[in-house]
Amino acid sequence: MDISATQEELEAGRGYEALFVPALFAHWADHVAGRAAVDDGAHVLDIACGSGVLARQALARSGPSGRVVGIDLAPGMIAAAKEVEPNVKWVLGSAEALPFDADTFDCVVSQFGMMFFQDRGKAASEMYRVTKPDGTLAIAIWNSIDQNPAYRDIVSVLDEQVSTAAGDAVRVPFCLGNPNEVADILSQAGFDGIAFETRVEQARFPSSRTMVEVELRGWLPLFDINLSEEKIADVLIKSDARLSKYSAPSGEAVFPTSAYIMTAHKPR
Structure with missing residues (x-):
């Protein structure tokens, strides 16, 4: 899929990276990558990657022998992400139709994206399909x-x-504030060992x-x-x-x- 973005879309992605990432999202990336057990050599997929803060954290953890892919529906986000970190493979696409073979990734992660998926059940099934057997999933979701x-x-x-x-x-x-709802979706997709932890982080706007x-x-x-x-x-x-x-x-x-x-x- 063509990842070219208009100048307006690119500026929106750059603005998101400049304001929202340090203000709201940066702290969460380390938590998610840690819970996914991303380590040296891991192959990682970041779904709804935005401008790439979580994918960059995964890249730092997986090292030169790892592989990180970020996918997002917004061309401006993908273009901005590529500007910041060219060593991640950036892909334009949706969570409901992941353009990857089955059993490809050791870790699949997503940070504050699931609430926006058009079909959460289909997205969960796609996450399951592309995760390797014995692989892990970690997703961050806002509480109510x-x-x-x-x-x-x-x-x-x-x-x-x-x-x-x-x-x-x-x-x-904030529409997925009930973790049991998300756990049911993941269970129906085939995942097991489902657990969650609540965390609080400080946001900081100008x-x-x-x-x-x-x-x-x-x-x-x-x-x-x-x-x-x-x-x-x-x-x-x-x-x-x-x-x-x-x-x-x-x-x-x-x-x-x-x-x-x-x-x-x-x-x-």
Whole structure:
């Protein structure tokens, strides 16, 4: 599949790498790679790889004798990932139709992607198919929004100042907060040894307004919710009352995020 991206798509991928990866995602990559037992020489697949933070962690662990592949549906993410780390093989494609042979990878990983899969059962079956016998799966999934109070506050701002549809858009990443639901999907796909652990990591954005602005400018348009500059400015001002409590003395917004890492095993 052609991985060429438009300039706009590439800039979006670069922006994601520059802002979201250090603010929100970087800490989780080591946890996921560790739970997947990625070690020297491992062949690893990162599904819904985004701009590649988890794949890069897998590359560091697997070393020169390993092989790491990252796959994502977004051409801009793949293009940005390739700019950052050319030693990973970057592939454009979907979790539901992985373009790899059966029994290819020692470790299959995914970080905050499963909630966006169109057919989670099919994606789990594909994960199982490409994992080698005795191989491991590790996926990170956000806990419910009630366990992520900063995002619960952002949703409240959007519900009040934009629309319920806007708030619902930000609820989507937290829709798989019940680990038992994911465990059932993986079990039906054939995995065994399914377990999970909950972890908390600190997110760090440049400011509390940035927390909201990235949703207004980057996330809501994906749901065809486009706001005028005047409306964006108004929402940001009104967000201060609810979100300023996350402001550190440095001016940054610092807050806890809660997710679980689920692991599973493909029988021999």
